[in-house]
Amino acid sequence: MSGSTAFWYASRATGIVALLLLTAVLVLGILVNRQGRLPGLPRFAVTDLHKNLSLLAVAFIAVHVFTAVLDTYVHISLLSAVIPFASGYERLWLGLGAISLDLMIAMIVTSLLRGRMNRILWRAIHLLAYASWPIAFAHSIGSSKDLQHGWMLDMAVGCALIVAAAATWRLAHAARQVPRAGRVAAVFAQHTAMSSRSSGQSRRSRETVSR
Amino acid sequence: MTTTVSESAPGGAARQAAGLPRLLSAIPEDLRGHLARYGATPYRGHGVQTGVLIGDIEASGLTGRGGAAFPVYRKMAVVARARAGRKVVVANGSESEPASRKDELLLRLAPNLVLDGLQLAAEAVGATEAHLYLHYGPTPEILRALAERASRGLDGLNVTITQAPPRFLAGQETALVNRLNGGPALPTFQPPRVSERGLGGAPTLVQNVETLAHLALIARYGPRWFRAAGTDAEPGSMLTTVYQPDGGGSGGSSPPSQQSKCRVVEAEIGAPLRTLLSSGAETQAWLVGGYHGTWLPMPQATGLTLANDTLKRFEASVGAGVLVALPADRCGLTEAARVTGYLAAESAGQCGPCLNGLPRIAAGLAELAGPGHRKQTRADVERWAGLVTGRGACNHPDGTVRFVRSALTVFAPEISLHARGQCSATNRKPFLPLPDGMPTSEDDWT
Amino acid sequence: MAQITTETLRVNPIDCTGHGVCAELLPELISVDEWGYPIVDPRPVPPTLDREARRAVAACPALALKLMRTEAPARSR
Numbered sequence: 001m002s003g004s005t006a007f008w009y010a011s012r013a014t015g016i017v018a019l020l021l022l023t024a025v026l027v028l029g030i031l032v033n034r035q036g037r038l039p040g041l042p043r044f045a046v047t048d049l050h051k052n053l054s055l056l057a058v059a060f061i062a063v064h065v066f067t068a069v070l071d072t073y074v075h076i077s078l079l080s081a082v083i084p085f086a087s088g089y090e091r092l093w094l095g096l097g098a099i100s101l102d103l104m105i106a107m108i109v110t111s112l113l114r115g116r117m118n119r120i121l122w123r124a125i126h127l128l129a130y131a132s133w134p135i136a137f138a139h140s141i142g143s144s145k146d147l148q149h150g151w152m153l154d155m156a157v158g159c160a161l162i163v164a165a166a167a168t169w170r171l172a173h174a175a176r177q178v179p180r181a182g183r184v185a186a187v188f189a190q191h192t193a194m195s196s197r198s199s200g201q202s203r204r205s206r207e208t209v210s211r
Numbered sequence: 212m213t214t215t216v217s218e219s220a221p222g223g224a225a226r227q228a229a230g231l232p233r234l235l236s237a238i239p240e241d242l243r244g245h246l247a248r249y250g251a252t253p254y255r256g257h258g259v260q261t262g263v264l265i266g267d268i269e270a271s272g273l274t275g276r277g278g279a280a281f282p283v284y285r286k287m288a289v290v291a292r293a294r295a296g297r298k299v300v301v302a303n304g305s306e307s308e309p310a311s312r313k314d315e316l317l318l319r320l321a322p323n324l325v326l327d328g329l330q331l332a333a334e335a336v337g338a339t340e341a342h343l344y345l346h347y348g349p350t351p352e353i354l355r356a357l358a359e360r361a362s363r364g365l366d367g368l369n370v371t372i373t374q375a376p377p378r379f380l381a382g383q384e385t386a387l388v389n390r391l392n393g394g395p396a397l398p399t400f401q402p403p404r405v406s407e408r409g410l411g412g413a414p415t416l417v418q419n420v421e422t423l424a425h426l427a428l429i430a431r432y433g434p435r436w437f438r439a440a441g442t443d444a445e446p447g448s449m450l451t452t453v454y455q456p457d458g459g460g461s462g463g464s465s466p467p468s469q470q471s472k473c474r475v476v477e478a479e480i481g482a483p484l485r486t487l488l489s490s491g492a493e494t495q496a497w498l499v500g501g502y503h504g505t506w507l508p509m510p511q512a513t514g515l516t517l518a519n520d521t522l523k524r525f526e527a528s529v530g531a532g533v534l535v536a537l538p539a540d541r542c543g544l545t546e547a548a549r550v551t552g553y554l555a556a557e558s559a560g561q562c563g564p565c566l567n568g569l570p571r572i573a574a575g576l577a578e579l580a581g582p583g584h585r586k587q588t589r590a591d592v593e594r595w596a597g598l599v600t601g602r603g604a605c606n607h608p609d610g611t612v613r614f615v616r617s618a619l620t621v622f623a624p625e626i627s628l629h630a631r632g633q634c635s636a637t638n639r640k641p642f643l644p645l646p647d648g649m650p651t652s653e654d655d656w657t
Numbered sequence: 658m659a660q661i662t663t664e665t666l667r668v669n670p671i672d673c674t675g676h677g678v679c680a681e682l683l684p685e686l687i688s689v690d691e692w693g694y695p696i697v698d699p700r701p702v703p704p705t706l707d708r709e710a711r712r713a714v715a716a717c718p719a720l721a722l723k724l725m726r727t728e729a730p731a732r733s734r
């Protein structure tokens with residue numbers, strides 16, 4: 001097998017792994033936001049896993065990009081990895097990959113500087129994840145023949161379904177959120193309901209109005 | 212509003228010797244009358260003279276009259292020495308405490324004193340902007356005073372008037388700044404303090420309108436004059452809003468004509484409280500410091516004075532000068548429960564402990580004030596009180612807990628009575644004044 | 658008089674949404690109340706826990722936990 005073919009295989013493989021990792025990262029990010037837990041693991045495991053897998057994904061994407069550039073079968077410039085639609089080869093699909101990567105770089109850099117920057121700005125940039133993943137997904141399906149049939153296609157569709165489900169869960173929660181002006185009334189209502197259910201018993205009220 | 216100014220408050224001779232009243236004249240004065248009585252606004256001039264006023268304020272020992280009693284010169288000094296192109300001074304007349312009426316009366320009878328103070332403070336700190344933050348917005352008296360001053364070219368800065376929303380927290384410094392910034396009157400976390408970074412990020416001096424009125428007089432008569440009244444540690448005079456059993460007291464959320472009758476009295480700091488509040492058989496307890504204040508038992512508290520020095524023995528302070536003598540025929544527990552319900556409803560709902568704790572405390576108190584209560588409730592209220600103290604972005608939970616804990620102590624006998632389904636009250640009319648309704652939408656905070 | 662710089666943990670209660678990650682990472686200084694919100698020890702962070710404190714600050718999903726510098730005069734005899 002020639003060197004260039006090895007690079008090409010490496011690029012395809014790391015790309016697929018990156019897609020799986022990014023799917024996990026996004027779902028974990030939503031889990032963090034919703035204060036969800038992974039069974040049997042402490043809360044900081046969710047936050048740490050989210051962070052660590054995102055860095056791992058970046059590593060895989062770096063290899064994915066460099067091997068694609070180094071491969072000589074088609075000409076892909078390094079610049080086209082970050083400048084959308086600058087590639088001659090597969091302009092559209094690689095362009096989407098570049099957009100997704102740009103968004104990811106913004107998210108990673110701001111997250112590394114998290115303690116030093118404005119909270120609201122950090123959050124706004126981090127929300128770009130909801131754009132970055134679908135664009136990465138489109139890039140993956142469009143530029144990879146592997147993902148377009150067989151069990152790999154099933155796997156890719158599975159990732160999309162998982163992301164859609166997680167995003168729907170997140171949106172549903174946002175829709176259910178009590179606006180700030182109604183929170184006190186909600187606590188009053190909750191407490192009254194709880195008290196009448198457990199009258200006579202000594203109980204600590206565990207329910208809170210989530211913020 | 213049926214408030215009367217009292218020139219003949221108890222202790223007349225002592226009051227005259229101390230030079231009271233200082234802030235309140237019997238009739239409202241226009242600018243001409245104001246200038247005739249007090250003389251011209253004593254601007255010091257910019258440059259070298261700036262800061263001299265701050266020295267006088269420091270020597271006078273003037274503390275804030277909005278409730279926190281923070282030394283005025285310290286806030287002024289912070290703003291004065293800040294290096295900023297924009298500096299702001301705000302006269303806080305929001306008077307968000309429902310039982311307080313003194314600022315409203317002061318702004319009606321002596322708006323020029325307040326406006327003098329605003330301009331003098333602005334000059335002393337190098338402010339580029341002046342604001343009036345008012346409970347009722349621009350009143351006729353304020354507008355007239357501003358117009359008269361403008362026609363005489365008296366003021367260095369134009370004054371922008373903003374109406375405060377009728378929220379208990381609207382007068383809190385950071386909430387005030389947020390409102391003036393165009394947002395809702397909600398507190399924010401400190402640091403930074405508003406004197407370092409406030410309106411639009413600029414150093415902002417916020418002072419209660421009564422404080423500014425005192426400042427305007429100190430600028431004319433000097434710190435020694437100010438110290439001729441009051442005590443060494445707490446000099447000067449202060450406006451109090453007094454509620455007495457003989458006032459008829461029909462408070463609660465009744466139409467204005469039936470609002471609790473109260474008197475605004477300017478008193479010397481250190482005056483015995485019994486010269487302001489009745490302490491006989493018709494009174495069952497005192498409330499000092501308003502709805503974030505402290506209930507005091509009778510007769511143990513009768514010897515106390517209007518000074519934080521003596522009040523701190525009972526963990527009380529003068530606050531913004533709201534003084535209540537609760538009639539013996541009322542149920543103190545019910546009054547406390549009503550107010551606590553109001554305080555809980557006025558939580559900004561931004562901080563977990565306050566949001567979760569205050570409604571539960573209020574519900575617990577309501578249960579204690581009802582006929583019979585669960586055994587656990589008293590302990591629950593105490594546990595929640597401990598959980599909210601010091602854990603909010605502002606001191607709303609702390610003040611509420613102070614009010615609640617002192618009520619539970621002072622009205623302990625009443626709690627036992629209610630546990631047996633009885634109540635000692637013969638008069639069910641609410642005494643303490645509260646506004647109608649609970650805030651429900653974001654607009655209620657703007 | 659010499660000044661020592663101490664660091665104190667403080668939580669911005671407005672930003673805090675009660676994730677509870679801080680209390681897991683720094684149980685010596687942070688516990689959680691019955692509603693899930695952190696109760697933070699107000700005393701200066703002991704030097705032995707400095708690294709854990711920084712980790713907890715970095716881990717807060719809401720960026721609500723902060724390490725604040727305070728200057729205090731060194732205790733003189």
